[in-house]
Amino acid sequence: MSAKGVRPVQGQIGKTPYAIEIRHLKKSFDEHEVLKDISIEVAEGETVAVLGKSGAGKSVLIKCIVALLDPDAGTIVLFGGDIAQVGKKELLELRKRIGFLFQGGALYDSMSVRENLEFPLRRQKPRPSLEVTDALVNEALKNVGLSDAINKMPSELSGGMRKRLGLARTLIQKPDIMLYDEPTTGLDPITSREISRLILEVQNRYKTSSIIITHDIECAKITSNRIVVLKDGLCVAGGTYEELENSTDEWVRSFFAWHAGSR
Numbered sequence: 001m002s003a004k005g006v007r008p009v010q011g012q013i014g015k016t017p018y019a020i021e022i023r024h025l026k027k028s029f030d031e032h033e034v035l036k037d038i039s040i041e042v043a044e045g046e047t048v049a050v051l052g053k054s055g056a057g058k059s060v061l062i063k064c065i066v067a068l069l070d071p072d073a074g075t076i077v078l079f080g081g082d083i084a085q086v087g088k089k090e091l092l093e094l095r096k097r098i099g100f101l102f103q104g105g106a107l108y109d110s111m112s113v114r115e116n117l118e119f120p121l122r123r124q125k126p127r128p129s130l131e132v133t134d135a136l137v138n139e140a141l142k143n144v145g146l147s148d149a150i151n152k153m154p155s156e157l158s159g160g161m162r163k164r165l166g167l168a169r170t171l172i173q174k175p176d177i178m179l180y181d182e183p184t185t186g187l188d189p190i191t192s193r194e195i196s197r198l199i200l201e202v203q204n205r206y207k208t209s210s211i212i213i214t215h216d217i218e219c220a221k222i223t224s225n226r227i228v229v230l231k232d233g234l235c236v237a238g239g240t241y242e243e244l245e246n247s248t249d250e251w252v253r254s255f256f257a258w259h260a261g262s263r
Contacts, residue, residue: 050228097175144171
């Protein structure tokens, strides 16, 4: 189902235009403060890129969103409900509505392309029929340009093709929210651009609400409606690419200028 009109989870705090609301999030490991005070909202159907250098807290943020890590303070509201207030069973159901594209694609190397896509469908209740499964697999592969690779093994795919397959497997369950963790890491500039444009096409087609964690400014420019910049565990800037590129903040402006000069 699309992000439009998504059903709320229990613990609803009231009607909201946002699919994702992160308020004053904090997370430390021993004495090391990773997230010091993070607030981000993502409207239904919007894509927000979260930029920052290594160690800025981007990966910790995304793990908190799916409750793989518990924050020390703050709230995370998905579909109008505070995830800290839901039970274990409901949290598992909630995660089924969230697509997560990992850095490496998290593919099963012993399974063919078809089998990798069929795997998440086997966990659905009721389980889709063979006809529906075939249709979903073919649709997902077509949407990422991999129809000819359906019987190949992951080892036969290039890095860019593996990213496409990972995206197809995530989208096959029609998630309401998409979370991308460094989707262009390890790819050459041309393939990175192709994956970024594919993410944009997917966003336009499915109208999901998305967060893209990345250090790739060009990926953020291509894919996002807005960009949030993290530095030392804080949100130091937010806006469109053009707004941030022309920011009055010297550090933010230099961050974007460095990227422009490195292309």
